[in-house]
Amino acid sequence: MRKAHYIVIVVLSVILAVSLVYGGLHLYADRNIVPEGVTVGGRSVGGMKLDEAADRVRSDLQALEAIPLVLADQETDSPDVRMTLGEAGVTYNADDFLKALEGLKQGNLLQRARARATFPDSWHIEAVRSPEVLKEKLNAEWEKARYGEAVNAVRRIEADDTVKYIPEVSVYRIEWAELNAELDESLPADFSVLEQPDSNSIELTIPLAIKEPEATVESLKKEGIERRIARFSTSLRGSSAGRVYNVASAAKAVDGMILEPGGIFDYGKVIAAAESKYGFREAPVIVNGQLRPGIGGGICQVSSTVYNAALRTGLDIVERRNHSLPVSYLPKGLDATYATGSINFRFRNNTGKHLLLRADVRDGVLTVKFFGTFPSNVSYRLESRTIEVLNPPVSYVNSGLPGSGQQLIQAGKPGYIVDTYRIKLIDGKTVEKARVSRDTYKAQKQIIAVGSGYRKPTPNTERQQPSGNQLIEDGVSGTEAD
Known part of the structure; x- marks a missing residue:
């Protein structure tokens, strides 16, 4: 009799322990909040509801793309070029973090619990830029309208048969390799720039190079028609x-x-x-x-x-x-x-x-x-x-x-x-x-x-x-x- 009573107690204890563990896992795995201490792009989202955190991150990504980009021109009196980073071909994403958030809600209990237990504390955002977007905005026709067109030097034979030269006209053109490098380096890497809304524009100087026409006075004189x-x-x-x-x-x-x-x-x-x-x-x-x-x-x-x-x-x-x-x-x-x-x-x-x-x-x-x-x-x-x-x-x-x-x-x-x-x-x-x-x-x-x-x-x-x-x-x- 005592032995049977002992067995019943053990079985009930196991059932109770399993129930407690299972219930604890449910309470842990099914929490609808981001684990405490988690940051995305330097901004804390720990303790926020999952959907709220996702919406907050997406909103901040859009805010980064809306940051003004000002391209100044120090070589000429032309006005600054203004656009947003998004208009310049810059997009931001936090795909890894948003995918990980979905992992907290999907799968079986053990999978959800494991996802929460291994959820990283720090997440980075990624800036992706398509250089051709900005280059299409500041294309060759835009450069001609802003800086003019190069004009070849002209050799002219005067009435007295002396050889004279009309100098060439050189123009400015954008140094795209340098501009691309400077813009890539200046892109915000996290959300900290959004904490200073009054000074979050990106200002760069357009790097310009002098482009000479095919025929210059120097090249014409080298031909030796003296x-x-x-x-x-x-x-x-x-x-x-x-x-x-x-x-x-x-x-x-x-x-x-x-x-x-x-x-x-x-x-x-x-x-x-x-x-x-x-x-x-x-x-x-x-x-x-x-x-x-x-x-x-x-x-x-x-x-x-x-x-x-x-x-x-x-x-x-x-x-x-x-x-x-x-x-x-x-x-x-x-x-x-x-x-x-x-x-x-x-x-x-x-x-x-x-x-x-x-x-x-x-x-x-x-x-x-x-x-x-x-x-x-x-x-x-x-x-x-x-x-x-x-x-x-x-x-x-x-x-x-x-x-x-x-x-x-x-x-x-x-x-x-x-x-x-x-x-x-x-x-x-x-x-x-x-x-x-x-x-x-x-x-x-x-x-x-x-x-x-x-x-x-x-x-x-x-x-x-x-x-x-x-x-x-x-x-x-x-x-x-x-």
């Missing part, structure tokens, strides 16, 4: 309106060209550009050694004038050929013809610096000028010598003249073989003389009408024109001319 180093002119006297137009068009395509050191001047590209932009008009061209109407007549006066300037600057002539007939605007041996797809004129800039070409037509004169770097004590002189005169061929044509009569239909013109030399002078003394070309100008045939009884000389001196495609000089191909 002064006029060559000038050569040819006359357009007696030229038709169409020919003057063509010369002016080609000259405009040359004007302003800049050759880099080692760069090649290509007259074929000049003509292509002039034809595309300005077009050419009808004027006499040379077709297989004879003048005929055509398109673009006169364009070789530009190449010839440029050629003379190039010779007088000691430049390397890469490709050049004389006209088949002498030209009126230059001595023999000093011209440079052009024929689309067949004959080109090219030279290389060997000055070691940039070379600026200017060309214009004014008052019936075509003038070409070179600007660059060239020794002031060096000059070049050109000398052309006719080494042979070629007699014109004679062509006889039958006519209705009586007997052995004859009549001159076309007077012939002699041809020439010419050597041209370039003479280099230093301080006025000759130091070098070199032949730059040997040119042949065709003789133009003499045509004589004769009667049926005329006995032609033997052997026949008539020379036939070569067969094949027409070679059009001093014009452009595709029509009956140029």
